[in-house]
Amino acid sequence: MTNPTRQFPRLLSRRSWPEARFLADVLRTETVGGGLLLLGAVIALIWANSPWRSAYADLGDWVPWPGGAALHLDLSLATWAADGLLAIFFFVVGLELKREFVAGDLRDPRRAALPVVAAMGGMIVPALVYLAVTLGAGGAGLRGWAIPTATDIAFALAVLAVVSSHLPQGLRAFLLTLAVVDDLFAIIIIAVFYTADFHPVPLLGALLPIAAFALLVQRRRTWWWALIPLAVTAWALVHASGVHATVAGVLLGFTVPVLATRGRGPGLAERLEHRWRPVSAGFAVPVFAFFAAGVTLVDVDLAGVLTDPVVLGVAAGLVLGKAVGVFGSTFLLARFTRAELDEEITWADLAGLALLAGIGFTVSLLIGELAFGPGSPEDERVKVAVLLGSLLSAALAATVLIRRNRVYRRISERESRDSDGDGVPDVYQDESA
Template structure:
């Protein structure tokens, strides 16, 4: 009897999840992660200083600093904001501008342009958004607590904080896992932007928003023509920010729209795309200044004369912690597992499900955007906002500790993979593993 030849469909190799990126992508990723790791350290420093100051005998000075208005006469241009508002509305616009650049680059030239590669981070981010929100709502409803408006608080992942935890834990995650974590955070930020714009816009005024389209269009025209005149672009960006702020839409959305306007593809001369160059220029400002300063003003939770037992059993606190620690882990890990199950994809041969579980725990670190959504949901400085701050800090700390415990156990394996991924025997600047794959 003639033996039947297997069909191509049966002999096709299964698609590998969390595999290594190409060398150009890996090099760009390394630069991004290096900057974000340093920024994460500064973020932690800002948060620790705020916590210490807010609980010291000089806590009144900390509170007074946050409510100081540097431009009291700027009401017409919406500049009469206190420092707390400038940190949340102004500095975070820089953070979201970089997010906009990163999103466009990923969709045009990065992994998200490939439907197969985009599927995993998109599905994981959706799971990591829906399940935490459901956990939050379930806890609020079952405990009879108030605060359903804060359902989106545990849906965000703070990539800088997560990378700082990896640095402290000395974890040498393989490149595939780091790339997944970064792309997951990018898609996560996209969902956060949509949530903020749709669900947390109060007192909407359409005319200023329509007016903002003019400076945004002028900004887009200049950058599309590769005209990077700072004396023109910065005033246009500032005007767009002021008009979006006046419209009632959170002003950080202006940063995202401006980031989307920047071209990604390389120029005819072979120079990197403008989005990559601007991201390289503005990411250190975002990670090293904007986010740490926001953390300094947002994380100052005073525990003086506070009933800690009452805080830890508060329904709002329990809902946020459950969403970050349980919801994020189940959402990210569960959605990835189901994707692999139904598409018959397999994890990369060097990665195990335990590694992905540790990464899902790490995704429960929700700091910057979680604190921002808490302020938008309940009002900056309100009693509920103070409980949200305590909950985000507690939930992020628990997620960081649990993730470190899981990931450090495999650190010896990670270190061996990292050494192999960086080995360059011929000294040509390209690690051997990428040349072997190309061959």
């Protein structure tokens, strides 16, 4: 029986029907994007280890605009993918974050507590695991402490779609919200700990196009011929400042209003997110994965690589640290607040999801490049570690979640019933649900 004095809502409980429909759209897009991300990574790995691997390296090193040094834009294709295309990804993250804090579950402190606490645990524990493994080696390896702290939502959802398509909505929503908060912390880490050669003047200059962008979107002026040049200008100035250029995408996303005017239809943030998420998930992130994942293992001492402290630290942080951090922090929150799991979800389900959170790819590879430098020996080993840790996490999560798939299917069939034919599942109209 439910305790009437309970202060927290049930953990991982069902969301409202409008929120559920929005999440379903997001999950579909991210799942497809995850498949494309995997495809890009596989192609890169095959090409980087083929007889034509030098062509892959030359493609990533090619500078399409060699005369752009004056504007700090003489970048290689691989750098454009990491600094330019990922700005689109982080713009969508900014839109998603603002929507969650203004109109989503994160606006309710009680509901926000779980993903925030789980995300914090899922970042602190992996970092500590990494430091514990690499502390004895010392040196530059310690700079990679943040690599295993990020969860790749597209990759995780792609795995989830393969192993269990009937996961309860509360768990799916939790994974998505956890990844959103995880991205917020990753943005802060990148801006604070991985900014080199800081130049304040360009950063201050970036405030002007960002302010102009904000003025237009606040007035619902969505002129692409004005907004895109302003966004590109802000990106270029942030890039020139030494702060990672993807931060510009987040700041621009934060300026977009969430609530619809006069309460009619979706807000501008949701409409822009719907428009740009397919570009991010279907193009920007897969292209980045293609340039970032191509590690060459030909003539490499695999025994030496797999015993390297950085490799062990990253892999252990993803596989062990993420699982312990996410599951442990959620368990402690329930223990000390007396909150209860939703009646359709068990701790075994949450354990599988915590293992799934150990799939780190996009942001982990990005932080690896920032920590050690693109193309450095340490960066190449980080790629091996991220791939290894992510594959192990995916395999362990699949082992747990596949065993629950029949239960998920029965729950899904019950929730999808619409006896009155109004297009809304009965479970959302049943006050006792």
